[in-house]
Amino acid sequence: MAISSTLIRETFPVGPLQCNCTIIGDSLTGNAIVVDPGGNPELILARLEALGLKVISIIHTHAHLDHFLASGQMKEKTGATLHLHKDDQFLWDNLELQCQMFGVPYVPVPAPDHWLADDEALACGCGVALHTPGHTPGSMSFWFPQDKLLIAGDTLFRRGIGRTDLWGGDYASIERSIRERLYTLDEDAVVVTGHGPDTRLGDEMRENPFVKA
Known part of the structure; x- marks a missing residue:
């Protein structure tokens, strides 16, 4: 768990494919968003309770099953709204x-x-x-500039990038997204990936074998 200013962040793997689920909370208001609840809703709810947070929205980096399998159960238990980019509706x-x-x-x-919009x-x-x-066509990343935190989903990994051989994937698009959107952010930012360990944006800009800045 990382706490800076008023932001609370906790990331842990969930579900059958061990997708990283992230809780982002405001310690002042007690409100939270949950990113990619891909399974284990009871675990996510227990962590929210332990942190003293109430989830008000559930947001998704994309609509592969391992990133939203528990979203319905989370909505049912909490009343939180579900958010996705429309280009991933087909998934x-x-x-x-x-x-x-x-x-x-x-x-x-x-x-x-x-439906989530760019720059919303x-x-x-x-x-x-x-x-x-x-x-995916509707893949989203979530940027928290004050805390230098980037949730990149399956777009960017530690020394890797997301696969583009599944439905709607496109290599030229993911390369452009990383180079023109993510690599223009603060290179000191911590990157929460969709699976596996966090990384640092500057390290990926210099050392990622697939896309360098």
């Missing part, structure tokens, strides 16, 4: 097929409540949504 709507392909038990999820302010008031297509 969201095909959750059952995705589950069949990966051999994962299907859990129905309701339609998103709100997040509900916590401390971050902004960035449209970073490539891994």
Whole structure:
């Protein structure tokens, strides 16, 4: 867990494919957003309770099953709204097929409540949504400038990038998203990836073998 100024951040793996779920909370208001609840809703709810936070919105970096499998259960338990970029609606709507392909038990999820837009302010008031297509057409990253924190989903990994051979993936788009959107941010930023360990943006700009600044 990292705490700076009023922001609380906790990231932990969830679900069958160990997607990184992140809680972003405001210690002053007690409100929180949850990013990519891909499974284990009871664990996520327990962490929110332990941190003294109430989730008001659930936001998604993209609509591959491992990033939103528990979103419906989270909404049912908390009343929080579901947020996604519209270009990933086709993936969201095909959750059952995705589950069949990966051999994962299907859990129905309701339609998103709100379509995320590029440069949209997040509900916590401390971050902004960035449209970073490539891994999927509607892939989003979430940037918290005051805290130098970037949630990159499956767009950027530690010394890696997201795969582009799945539905709607495009290598030229992900390269452009990383080079023109992510690599223009503060190089001291901590990057929360969709799977695996955090990294630092400047390290990826210099050392990522797929896309260098």
